[in-house]
Amino acid sequence: MGTRSVTKDLFLEERRQEILRRVNELGRVSVGDLSQEFCVSEVTIRADLQALADSNLVVRTHGGAVTANRALPDISLSSRLTQQVREKDRIGEAGAAMVMDGDAIFLDSSSTALAIARQLKGRRHVTVISNSLAVAQEMLDAPGVTVVMPGGTLRRETASLIRADSLDALRRFNIQKGFFGAHGLSVPEGLTDVSADEADMKRPLVAMCRRVIAIVDATKWGRVGLASFARLDQIHCVITDSHVSAEWMDQVRAQGIEVIAV
Amino acid sequence: MGTRSVTKDLFLEERRQEILRRVNELGRVSVGDLSQEFCVSEVTIRADLQALADSNLVVRTHGGAVTANRALPDISLSSRLTQQVREKDRIGEAGAAMVMDGDAIFLDSSSTALAIARQLKGRRHVTVISNSLAVAQEMLDAPGVTVVMPGGTLRRETASLIRADSLDALRRFNIQKGFFGAHGLSVPEGLTDVSADEADMKRPLVAMCRRVIAIVDATKWGRVGLASFARLDQIHCVITDSHVSAEWMDQVRAQGIEVIAV
Protein backbone atom coordinates (compact mmCIF):
# COMPACT_ATOMS: atom_id res chain seq x y z
CA MET A 1 0.00 0.00 0.00
CA GLY A 2 2.88 2.35 0.70
CA THR A 3 2.90 4.09 -2.64
CA ARG A 4 4.51 7.10 -1.04
CA SER A 5 8.12 7.97 -1.57
CA VAL A 6 9.39 6.73 1.75
CA THR A 7 9.10 3.03 1.20
CA LYS A 8 12.83 2.77 1.54
CA ASP A 9 14.10 0.73 4.42
CA LEU A 10 15.37 3.24 6.93
CA PHE A 11 17.46 2.70 9.98
CA LEU A 12 15.89 3.57 13.27
CA GLU A 13 17.87 6.77 13.61
CA GLU A 14 17.07 7.84 10.08
CA ARG A 15 13.40 7.26 10.61
CA ARG A 16 13.37 9.29 13.80
CA GLN A 17 15.30 12.04 12.11
CA GLU A 18 12.75 12.10 9.31
CA ILE A 19 9.86 12.10 11.77
CA LEU A 20 11.41 15.01 13.61
CA ARG A 21 11.89 16.88 10.36
CA ARG A 22 8.26 16.33 9.52
CA VAL A 23 7.02 17.49 12.89
CA ASN A 24 9.00 20.68 12.59
CA GLU A 25 7.81 21.22 9.05
CA LEU A 26 4.14 20.43 9.43
CA GLY A 27 3.67 21.19 13.10
CA ARG A 28 1.93 17.90 13.75
CA VAL A 29 2.10 14.23 12.86
CA SER A 30 -0.23 11.34 13.59
CA VAL A 31 0.74 7.82 14.56
CA GLY A 32 -1.48 6.30 11.90
CA ASP A 33 -0.09 8.36 9.04
CA LEU A 34 3.50 7.76 10.01
CA SER A 35 2.87 4.07 10.35
CA GLN A 36 1.60 3.92 6.77
CA GLU A 37 4.30 6.23 5.44
CA PHE A 38 7.17 4.25 6.83
CA CYS A 39 5.51 0.86 6.51
CA VAL A 40 6.09 -0.02 10.13
CA SER A 41 3.66 -0.85 12.89
CA GLU A 42 2.08 1.80 15.03
CA VAL A 43 3.87 0.44 18.07
CA THR A 44 7.17 1.26 16.42
CA ILE A 45 6.05 4.77 15.65
CA ARG A 46 4.90 5.22 19.20
CA ALA A 47 8.33 4.15 20.42
CA ASP A 48 9.88 6.69 18.07
CA LEU A 49 7.67 9.49 19.27
CA GLN A 50 8.30 8.50 22.84
CA ALA A 51 12.04 8.69 22.28
CA LEU A 52 11.76 12.08 20.62
CA ALA A 53 9.54 13.29 23.42
CA ASP A 54 12.00 12.06 26.03
CA SER A 55 14.58 14.33 24.49
CA ASN A 56 12.06 17.15 24.45
CA LEU A 57 12.27 17.39 20.71
CA VAL A 58 8.53 16.94 20.21
CA VAL A 59 5.48 17.04 22.44
CA ARG A 60 3.52 13.84 22.57
CA THR A 61 -0.25 13.95 22.17
CA HIS A 62 -2.84 11.24 21.87
CA GLY A 63 -2.78 10.07 18.33
CA GLY A 64 0.46 11.74 17.40
CA ALA A 65 2.80 14.54 18.34
CA VAL A 66 3.17 18.28 17.80
CA THR A 67 5.99 20.79 17.90
CA ALA A 68 6.82 22.39 21.19
CA ASN A 69 5.42 25.74 20.11
CA ARG A 70 2.06 24.23 19.30
CA ALA A 71 1.76 22.56 22.66
CA LEU A 72 0.08 24.10 25.63
CA PRO A 73 2.35 26.23 27.75
CA ASP A 74 3.45 24.62 30.94
CA ILE A 75 1.70 25.31 34.13
CA SER A 76 1.90 29.05 34.45
CA LEU A 77 5.15 30.32 35.79
CA SER A 78 3.81 31.47 39.10
CA SER A 79 2.08 28.26 40.02
CA ARG A 80 5.02 26.19 38.95
CA LEU A 81 7.28 28.27 41.10
CA THR A 82 5.06 27.88 44.12
CA GLN A 83 4.78 24.19 43.40
CA GLN A 84 8.45 23.42 43.45
CA VAL A 85 9.56 26.29 45.59
CA ARG A 86 10.19 24.03 48.53
CA GLU A 87 12.55 21.77 46.70
CA LYS A 88 14.30 24.62 44.97
CA ASP A 89 14.82 26.32 48.30
CA ARG A 90 16.27 23.23 49.85
CA ILE A 91 18.60 22.73 46.92
CA GLY A 92 19.51 26.40 47.20
CA GLU A 93 20.35 25.99 50.88
CA ALA A 94 22.47 22.94 50.26
CA GLY A 95 24.34 24.74 47.50
CA ALA A 96 24.85 27.91 49.51
CA ALA A 97 26.16 25.86 52.41
CA MET A 98 29.04 24.75 50.24
CA VAL A 99 30.12 28.33 49.61
CA MET A 100 32.73 29.74 51.99
CA ASP A 101 33.28 33.41 52.66
CA GLY A 102 35.96 34.59 50.30
CA ASP A 103 34.98 32.16 47.58
CA ALA A 104 34.44 33.06 43.98
CA ILE A 105 31.71 30.92 42.47
CA PHE A 106 29.91 30.57 39.17
CA LEU A 107 26.13 30.39 38.89
CA ASP A 108 24.48 29.62 35.59
CA SER A 109 21.09 30.77 34.39
CA SER A 110 19.03 27.92 35.81
CA SER A 111 16.30 28.55 38.33
CA THR A 112 18.10 26.42 40.87
CA ALA A 113 21.19 28.56 40.56
CA LEU A 114 18.94 31.51 41.27
CA ALA A 115 17.80 29.76 44.42
CA ILE A 116 21.41 29.49 45.53
CA ALA A 117 21.92 33.17 44.83
CA ARG A 118 19.01 34.04 47.09
CA GLN A 119 20.61 32.16 49.94
CA LEU A 120 23.87 34.03 49.48
CA LYS A 121 22.44 37.49 49.97
CA GLY A 122 23.63 37.95 53.52
CA ARG A 123 27.16 36.77 52.82
CA ARG A 124 30.21 38.97 52.73
CA HIS A 125 33.31 38.77 50.57
CA VAL A 126 31.71 36.43 48.12
CA THR A 127 32.18 36.89 44.39
CA VAL A 128 29.44 35.57 42.14
CA ILE A 129 30.23 35.12 38.49
CA SER A 130 27.14 34.55 36.40
CA ASN A 131 25.77 34.94 32.92
CA SER A 132 22.23 35.16 34.26
CA LEU A 133 20.38 38.45 34.30
CA ALA A 134 18.12 37.13 37.02
CA VAL A 135 21.01 36.29 39.31
CA ALA A 136 22.51 39.74 38.80
CA GLN A 137 19.16 41.38 39.42
CA GLU A 138 18.68 39.32 42.55
CA MET A 139 22.03 40.34 43.97
CA LEU A 140 21.37 44.05 43.54
CA ASP A 141 20.51 44.27 47.23
CA ALA A 142 23.32 42.04 48.46
CA PRO A 143 26.07 44.57 49.19
CA GLY A 144 28.51 41.98 50.48
CA VAL A 145 28.53 40.12 47.20
CA THR A 146 30.51 41.16 44.17
CA VAL A 147 28.83 40.21 40.92
CA VAL A 148 30.77 39.73 37.71
CA MET A 149 29.20 39.00 34.36
CA PRO A 150 30.94 37.87 31.22
CA GLY A 151 29.91 39.78 28.13
CA GLY A 152 27.77 38.27 25.46
CA THR A 153 24.54 38.25 23.54
CA LEU A 154 21.24 38.08 25.34
CA ARG A 155 19.36 34.82 25.02
CA ARG A 156 15.71 35.46 25.75
CA GLU A 157 14.55 32.00 26.77
CA THR A 158 16.77 31.95 29.81
CA ALA A 159 17.55 35.65 30.24
CA SER A 160 21.20 34.82 30.00
CA LEU A 161 24.26 35.98 28.10
CA ILE A 162 25.76 33.59 25.59
CA ARG A 163 28.48 33.64 22.95
CA ALA A 164 30.87 35.40 25.26
CA ASP A 165 33.68 36.81 23.20
CA SER A 166 36.25 36.59 25.90
CA LEU A 167 35.90 34.38 28.85
CA ASP A 168 39.60 35.01 29.24
CA ALA A 169 38.75 37.97 31.37
CA LEU A 170 37.40 35.54 33.91
CA ARG A 171 40.57 33.53 34.06
CA ARG A 172 42.09 35.94 36.54
CA PHE A 173 39.51 34.69 39.00
CA ASN A 174 40.22 31.53 40.86
CA ILE A 175 36.75 30.07 40.69
CA GLN A 176 36.36 27.68 43.58
CA LYS A 177 32.99 26.23 42.74
CA GLY A 178 30.68 26.25 39.75
CA PHE A 179 27.00 25.43 40.05
CA PHE A 180 25.47 24.21 36.83
CA GLY A 181 21.85 23.44 36.16
CA ALA A 182 21.21 21.08 33.29
CA HIS A 183 18.43 19.77 31.17
CA GLY A 184 19.64 16.24 31.48
CA LEU A 185 22.08 14.11 33.41
CA SER A 186 23.06 10.73 32.03
CA VAL A 187 26.07 8.48 32.41
CA PRO A 188 27.18 8.44 28.78
CA GLU A 189 26.40 12.05 27.93
CA GLY A 190 27.09 13.76 31.23
CA LEU A 191 25.36 17.12 31.64
CA THR A 192 23.36 18.29 28.65
CA ASP A 193 21.41 21.40 27.71
CA VAL A 194 18.72 21.96 25.11
CA SER A 195 20.50 24.97 23.70
CA ALA A 196 23.76 24.50 21.85
CA ASP A 197 24.70 28.12 22.49
CA GLU A 198 24.12 27.77 26.18
CA ALA A 199 26.21 24.61 26.22
CA ASP A 200 29.01 26.35 24.32
CA MET A 201 29.00 29.00 27.02
CA LYS A 202 29.14 26.55 29.88
CA ARG A 203 31.74 24.18 28.50
CA PRO A 204 34.78 26.39 29.04
CA LEU A 205 33.41 27.53 32.37
CA VAL A 206 33.20 23.96 33.58
CA ALA A 207 36.90 23.66 32.84
CA MET A 208 37.62 26.82 34.82
CA CYS A 209 35.90 25.73 38.01
CA ARG A 210 37.89 23.88 40.59
CA ARG A 211 34.85 22.02 41.75
CA VAL A 212 31.89 21.42 39.45
CA ILE A 213 28.54 20.96 41.15
CA ALA A 214 25.57 19.85 39.09
CA ILE A 215 22.14 20.86 40.33
CA VAL A 216 19.46 18.68 38.81
CA ASP A 217 16.07 17.72 40.15
CA ALA A 218 14.70 14.22 39.83
CA THR A 219 13.10 14.81 36.44
CA LYS A 220 16.47 15.45 34.81
CA TRP A 221 18.03 12.08 35.55
CA GLY A 222 18.48 9.90 32.50
CA ARG A 223 17.39 12.66 30.19
CA VAL A 224 19.59 13.78 27.33
CA GLY A 225 19.39 17.25 25.85
CA LEU A 226 20.71 18.50 22.54
CA ALA A 227 24.22 19.44 23.51
CA SER A 228 26.57 18.11 26.14
CA PHE A 229 28.65 20.54 28.20
CA ALA A 230 30.29 18.42 30.87
CA ARG A 231 31.38 14.82 30.93
CA LEU A 232 30.64 12.86 34.05
CA ASP A 233 34.31 12.72 35.00
CA GLN A 234 34.38 16.52 35.09
CA ILE A 235 31.70 16.65 37.75
CA HIS A 236 32.58 16.49 41.42
CA CYS A 237 29.19 16.71 43.06
CA VAL A 238 25.51 16.44 42.25
CA ILE A 239 22.81 18.14 44.28
CA THR A 240 19.34 16.74 43.66
CA ASP A 241 16.10 15.98 45.44
CA SER A 242 15.00 12.81 47.12
CA HIS A 243 12.77 11.53 44.33
CA VAL A 244 15.66 9.99 42.47
CA SER A 245 15.89 6.22 42.47
CA ALA A 246 18.67 4.73 44.54
CA GLU A 247 19.77 2.80 41.52
CA TRP A 248 20.57 5.93 39.58
CA MET A 249 22.32 7.55 42.47
CA ASP A 250 24.48 4.47 42.99
CA GLN A 251 25.36 4.46 39.33
CA VAL A 252 26.63 8.02 39.57
CA ARG A 253 28.34 7.47 42.91
CA ALA A 254 30.18 4.56 41.28
CA GLN A 255 31.89 7.19 39.14
CA GLY A 256 33.34 8.72 42.27
CA ILE A 257 30.88 11.59 42.35
CA GLU A 258 29.38 12.86 45.56
CA VAL A 259 25.57 12.85 45.44
CA ILE A 260 23.56 15.01 47.82
CA ALA A 261 19.81 14.43 47.94
CA VAL A 262 17.94 17.11 49.87
CA MET B 1 -11.84 37.34 8.90
CA GLY B 2 -12.72 35.54 12.05
CA THR B 3 -15.15 32.80 11.09
CA ARG B 4 -12.70 30.28 9.80
CA SER B 5 -14.26 27.02 10.79
CA VAL B 6 -12.06 24.24 12.01
CA THR B 7 -13.40 21.00 10.67
CA LYS B 8 -10.03 19.29 10.84
CA ASP B 9 -9.59 16.53 13.35
CA LEU B 10 -7.38 18.02 16.00
CA PHE B 11 -5.51 16.40 18.80
CA LEU B 12 -6.68 17.36 22.24
CA GLU B 13 -3.58 19.43 22.80
CA GLU B 14 -4.05 21.27 19.55
CA ARG B 15 -7.65 22.04 20.25
CA ARG B 16 -6.84 23.44 23.66
CA GLN B 17 -3.99 25.45 22.23
CA GLU B 18 -6.34 26.90 19.62
CA ILE B 19 -8.93 27.68 22.25
CA LEU B 20 -6.30 29.44 24.30
CA ARG B 21 -5.20 31.41 21.27
CA ARG B 22 -8.77 32.47 20.66
CA VAL B 23 -9.33 33.53 24.22
CA ASN B 24 -6.25 35.69 24.17
CA GLU B 25 -7.19 37.15 20.79
CA LEU B 26 -10.86 37.82 21.34
CA GLY B 27 -10.89 38.17 25.09
CA ARG B 28 -13.82 35.81 25.48
CA VAL B 29 -15.16 32.55 24.10
CA SER B 30 -18.43 30.67 24.55
CA VAL B 31 -18.93 26.98 25.08
CA GLY B 32 -21.57 26.75 22.36
CA ASP B 33 -19.52 28.45 19.69
CA LEU B 34 -16.44 26.40 20.41
CA SER B 35 -18.50 23.21 20.38
CA GLN B 36 -19.72 23.99 16.87
CA GLU B 37 -16.35 25.21 15.65
CA PHE B 38 -14.50 22.11 16.69
CA CYS B 39 -17.33 19.66 16.07
CA VAL B 40 -17.20 18.21 19.55
CA SER B 41 -19.76 18.11 22.32
CA GLU B 42 -20.15 20.92 24.77
CA VAL B 43 -19.09 18.62 27.56
CA THR B 44 -15.75 18.22 25.85
CA ILE B 45 -15.33 21.95 25.50
CA ARG B 46 -16.18 22.39 29.14
CA ALA B 47 -13.49 19.89 30.03
CA ASP B 48 -11.06 21.85 27.88
CA LEU B 49 -11.92 25.13 29.54
CA GLN B 50 -11.71 23.50 32.93
CA ALA B 51 -8.24 22.20 32.13
CA LEU B 52 -7.10 25.60 30.88
CA ALA B 53 -8.57 27.23 33.97
CA ASP B 54 -6.77 24.75 36.21
CA SER B 55 -3.51 25.96 34.71
CA ASN B 56 -4.55 29.57 35.23
CA LEU B 57 -4.42 30.15 31.51
CA VAL B 58 -8.03 31.33 31.25
CA VAL B 59 -10.74 32.34 33.70
CA ARG B 60 -13.86 30.26 33.62
CA THR B 61 -17.22 32.00 33.43
CA HIS B 62 -20.76 30.86 32.97
CA GLY B 63 -21.18 29.93 29.35
CA GLY B 64 -17.56 30.30 28.39
CA ALA B 65 -14.27 31.76 29.51
CA VAL B 66 -12.34 35.03 29.44
CA THR B 67 -8.68 35.96 29.46
CA ALA B 68 -6.74 35.55 32.65
CA ASN B 69 -5.71 38.95 33.88
CA ARG B 70 -2.07 38.27 33.64
CA ALA B 71 -0.70 41.20 35.55
CA LEU B 72 2.81 39.95 36.10
CA PRO B 73 4.49 42.32 38.51
CA ASP B 74 7.38 43.89 36.66
CA ILE B 75 10.55 43.91 38.70
CA SER B 76 12.04 46.79 36.80
CA LEU B 77 13.38 49.94 38.32
CA SER B 78 11.15 52.11 40.45
CA SER B 79 12.16 55.04 38.35
CA ARG B 80 8.61 55.36 37.10
CA LEU B 81 7.87 57.31 40.25
CA THR B 82 9.67 60.38 39.13
CA GLN B 83 7.57 63.24 37.98
CA GLN B 84 9.54 63.59 34.79
CA VAL B 85 8.07 60.51 33.22
CA ARG B 86 6.41 62.47 30.45
CA GLU B 87 9.56 64.19 29.44
CA LYS B 88 11.53 60.98 29.64
CA ASP B 89 9.04 59.31 27.33
CA ARG B 90 9.22 62.11 24.81
CA ILE B 91 12.99 62.06 24.91
CA GLY B 92 12.75 58.31 24.43
CA GLU B 93 10.60 58.75 21.35
CA ALA B 94 12.94 61.33 19.87
CA GLY B 95 15.91 59.07 20.49
CA ALA B 96 14.23 56.00 19.05
CA ALA B 97 13.27 57.97 15.96
CA MET B 98 16.96 58.44 15.19
CA VAL B 99 17.55 54.69 15.11
CA MET B 100 17.26 53.02 11.71
CA ASP B 101 16.52 49.37 11.14
CA GLY B 102 19.83 47.61 10.85
CA ASP B 103 21.59 49.97 13.23
CA ALA B 104 23.75 48.93 16.11
CA ILE B 105 23.44 51.41 18.96
CA PHE B 106 24.73 51.84 22.47
CA LEU B 107 22.48 52.64 25.43
CA ASP B 108 23.95 53.44 28.81
CA SER B 109 22.40 52.80 32.19
CA SER B 110 20.49 56.04 32.51
CA SER B 111 16.74 56.09 32.86
CA THR B 112 16.44 58.05 29.63
CA ALA B 113 18.32 55.38 27.76
CA LEU B 114 15.82 52.92 29.20
CA ALA B 115 13.05 55.09 27.78
CA ILE B 116 14.64 54.80 24.36
CA ALA B 117 14.86 51.03 24.76
CA ARG B 118 11.12 50.86 25.46
CA GLN B 119 10.41 52.63 22.21
CA LEU B 120 12.58 50.20 20.26
CA LYS B 121 10.68 47.09 21.25
CA GLY B 122 8.79 46.64 18.01
CA ARG B 123 11.83 47.18 15.80
CA ARG B 124 13.54 44.50 13.78
CA HIS B 125 17.19 43.99 12.96
CA VAL B 126 18.33 46.40 15.60
CA THR B 127 21.31 45.61 17.80
CA VAL B 128 21.39 47.21 21.21
CA ILE B 129 24.67 47.26 23.06
CA SER B 130 24.28 48.20 26.69
CA ASN B 131 25.85 47.77 30.08
CA SER B 132 22.50 48.28 31.79
CA LEU B 133 20.67 45.37 33.37
CA ALA B 134 17.41 47.27 33.10
CA VAL B 135 17.80 47.76 29.35
CA ALA B 136 18.55 44.07 28.86
CA GLN B 137 15.61 43.08 31.03
CA GLU B 138 13.35 45.43 29.13
CA MET B 139 14.34 43.93 25.79
CA LEU B 140 13.58 40.37 26.84
CA ASP B 141 10.27 40.57 25.01
CA ALA B 142 11.58 42.34 21.93
CA PRO B 143 12.45 39.45 19.64
CA GLY B 144 13.56 41.64 16.77
CA VAL B 145 16.29 43.26 18.82
CA THR B 146 19.65 41.68 19.48
CA VAL B 147 21.09 42.68 22.84
CA VAL B 148 24.80 42.57 23.54
CA MET B 149 26.35 43.31 26.89
CA PRO B 150 30.01 43.88 27.66
CA GLY B 151 31.27 41.95 30.64
CA GLY B 152 32.04 43.62 33.90
CA THR B 153 31.33 44.04 37.55
CA LEU B 154 27.86 44.90 38.77
CA ARG B 155 27.43 48.41 40.11
CA ARG B 156 24.37 48.46 42.34
CA GLU B 157 23.42 52.11 42.22
CA THR B 158 22.68 52.03 38.52
CA ALA B 159 22.25 48.29 37.95
CA SER B 160 24.98 48.45 35.37
CA LEU B 161 28.18 46.65 34.51
CA ILE B 162 31.44 48.56 34.94
CA ARG B 163 35.14 47.86 34.72
CA ALA B 164 34.72 45.89 31.55
CA ASP B 165 37.82 43.85 31.03
CA SER B 166 37.58 43.82 27.31
CA LEU B 167 35.60 46.29 25.37
CA ASP B 168 37.66 45.05 22.46
CA ALA B 169 35.02 42.45 21.87
CA LEU B 170 32.66 45.26 20.98
CA ARG B 171 34.99 46.70 18.39
CA ARG B 172 33.77 44.26 15.80
CA PHE B 173 30.47 46.09 15.92
CA ASN B 174 30.11 49.19 13.88
CA ILE B 175 28.19 51.22 16.42
CA GLN B 176 26.22 53.84 14.53
CA LYS B 177 24.84 55.79 17.46
CA GLY B 178 25.52 55.96 21.15
CA PHE B 179 23.02 57.43 23.59
CA PHE B 180 24.58 58.67 26.78
CA GLY B 181 22.80 59.99 29.82
CA ALA B 182 24.82 62.24 32.08
CA HIS B 183 24.68 63.96 35.41
CA GLY B 184 25.94 67.15 33.97
CA LEU B 185 26.49 68.95 30.70
CA SER B 186 28.70 72.00 30.62
CA VAL B 187 30.78 73.70 28.01
CA PRO B 188 34.17 73.32 29.65
CA GLU B 189 33.72 69.84 31.10
CA GLY B 190 31.47 68.27 28.51
CA LEU B 191 29.49 65.28 29.78
CA THR B 192 30.14 64.27 33.37
CA ASP B 193 29.06 61.48 35.67
CA VAL B 194 29.08 61.19 39.45
CA SER B 195 30.80 57.83 39.36
CA ALA B 196 34.37 57.57 38.20
CA ASP B 197 33.92 53.91 37.39
CA GLU B 198 30.88 54.63 35.29
CA ALA B 199 32.77 57.37 33.47
CA ASP B 200 35.71 55.04 32.86
CA MET B 201 33.29 52.65 31.24
CA LYS B 202 31.71 55.23 29.00
CA ARG B 203 34.83 57.03 27.86
CA PRO B 204 36.08 54.35 25.43
CA LEU B 205 32.55 53.72 24.28
CA VAL B 206 32.11 57.33 23.32
CA ALA B 207 35.13 56.93 21.07
CA MET B 208 33.63 53.85 19.46
CA CYS B 209 30.34 55.43 18.46
CA ARG B 210 30.06 57.08 15.11
CA ARG B 211 27.52 59.51 16.41
CA VAL B 212 27.35 60.47 20.08
CA ILE B 213 23.98 61.62 21.34
CA ALA B 214 23.70 63.08 24.81
CA ILE B 215 20.35 62.74 26.52
CA VAL B 216 20.02 65.27 29.31
CA ASP B 217 16.93 66.89 30.75
CA ALA B 218 16.88 70.56 31.68
CA THR B 219 18.15 70.03 35.21
CA LYS B 220 21.49 68.71 33.96
CA TRP B 221 22.55 71.78 32.01
CA GLY B 222 25.45 73.64 33.56
CA ARG B 223 25.99 70.94 36.16
CA VAL B 224 29.33 69.26 36.55
CA GLY B 225 29.75 65.77 37.98
CA LEU B 226 32.80 64.07 39.44
CA ALA B 227 34.29 62.62 36.30
CA SER B 228 34.12 63.72 32.70
CA PHE B 229 33.62 61.12 29.99
CA ALA B 230 33.10 63.11 26.81
CA ARG B 231 34.38 66.46 25.67
CA LEU B 232 31.93 68.71 23.94
CA ASP B 233 33.67 68.28 20.61
CA GLN B 234 33.03 64.55 20.78
CA ILE B 235 29.28 65.07 20.96
CA HIS B 236 27.21 65.31 17.81
CA CYS B 237 23.74 65.80 19.17
CA VAL B 238 21.92 66.64 22.39
CA ILE B 239 18.36 65.58 23.12
CA THR B 240 16.73 67.52 25.93
CA ASP B 241 13.42 69.00 26.97
CA SER B 242 11.99 72.41 26.33
CA HIS B 243 12.72 73.88 29.76
CA VAL B 244 16.25 74.73 28.82
CA SER B 245 16.99 78.40 28.33
CA ALA B 246 17.61 79.52 24.77
CA GLU B 247 20.87 80.97 25.93
CA TRP B 248 22.22 77.58 26.97
CA MET B 249 21.10 75.97 23.77
CA ASP B 250 22.68 78.64 21.60
CA GLN B 251 25.91 78.26 23.47
CA VAL B 252 26.01 74.55 22.67
CA ARG B 253 24.83 75.00 19.12
CA ALA B 254 27.68 77.40 18.64
CA GLN B 255 29.97 74.38 19.09
CA GLY B 256 28.42 72.81 16.03
CA ILE B 257 26.21 70.46 18.01
CA GLU B 258 22.66 69.70 17.01
CA VAL B 259 20.22 70.35 19.86
CA ILE B 260 16.80 68.75 19.89
CA ALA B 261 14.32 69.98 22.48
CA VAL B 262 11.22 67.82 22.81
Next chain:
DNA sequence: GGTATTTTACGATTTCTTTCGGAAAAGCGC
Protein backbone atom coordinates in the same frame (compact mmCIF):
# COMPACT_ATOMS: atom_id res chain seq x y z
C1' DG C 1 25.36 -18.49 18.44
C1' DG C 2 23.98 -13.17 19.92
C1' DT C 3 22.02 -8.50 19.56
C1' DA C 4 19.04 -5.04 17.70
C1' DT C 5 14.76 -4.04 15.81
C1' DT C 6 10.10 -4.85 14.86
C1' DT C 7 5.65 -7.13 15.16
C1' DT C 8 1.67 -9.28 17.24
C1' DA C 9 -1.50 -9.68 21.01
C1' DC C 10 -4.08 -7.91 24.70
C1' DG C 11 -5.42 -5.55 28.68
C1' DA C 12 -5.27 -0.66 30.27
C1' DT C 13 -5.91 4.12 29.38
C1' DT C 14 -7.50 8.21 27.12
C1' DT C 15 -10.85 10.74 24.79
C1' DC C 16 -15.29 11.70 23.48
C1' DT C 17 -20.22 11.13 23.54
C1' DT C 18 -24.86 10.73 25.50
C1' DT C 19 -27.79 11.11 29.34
C1' DC C 20 -29.63 13.19 33.45
C1' DG C 21 -30.36 15.66 37.89
C1' DG C 22 -29.41 20.00 39.74
C1' DA C 23 -27.58 24.88 39.80
C1' DA C 24 -27.30 29.41 37.65
C1' DA C 25 -28.97 32.99 34.79
C1' DA C 26 -32.87 35.14 32.37
C1' DG C 27 -37.76 36.43 31.79
C1' DC C 28 -41.97 37.59 33.59
C1' DG C 29 -45.83 38.93 36.31
C1' DC C 30 -46.53 41.63 40.18
Next chain:
DNA sequence: GCGCTTTTCCGAAAGAAATCGTAAAATACC
Protein backbone atom coordinates in the same frame (compact mmCIF):
# COMPACT_ATOMS: atom_id res chain seq x y z
C1' DG D 1 -37.87 45.99 44.11
C1' DC D 2 -39.79 40.20 44.90
C1' DG D 3 -41.19 35.56 43.84
C1' DC D 4 -42.07 32.38 40.10
C1' DT D 5 -41.25 29.80 35.82
C1' DT D 6 -38.36 28.89 31.80
C1' DT D 7 -34.16 28.42 29.70
C1' DT D 8 -29.43 27.74 29.79
C1' DC D 9 -25.53 25.76 31.71
C1' DC D 10 -23.03 22.68 34.63
C1' DG D 11 -20.86 18.38 36.43
C1' DA D 12 -21.05 13.42 37.14
C1' DA D 13 -21.73 8.90 35.34
C1' DA D 14 -21.67 5.40 31.97
C1' DG D 15 -20.48 3.55 27.69
C1' DA D 16 -18.11 3.30 23.03
C1' DA D 17 -14.21 3.96 20.12
C1' DA D 18 -9.64 5.06 19.50
C1' DT D 19 -5.21 4.90 21.29
C1' DC D 20 -1.80 3.38 24.39
C1' DG D 21 2.03 0.53 26.71
C1' DT D 22 3.96 -3.87 27.72
C1' DA D 23 5.71 -8.18 27.00
C1' DA D 24 6.53 -12.10 24.41
C1' DA D 25 7.32 -13.79 19.82
C1' DA D 26 9.22 -13.03 15.27
C1' DT D 27 12.53 -11.15 12.12
C1' DA D 28 16.84 -9.26 10.49
C1' DC D 29 21.55 -8.58 10.89
C1' DC D 30 26.29 -9.67 12.38
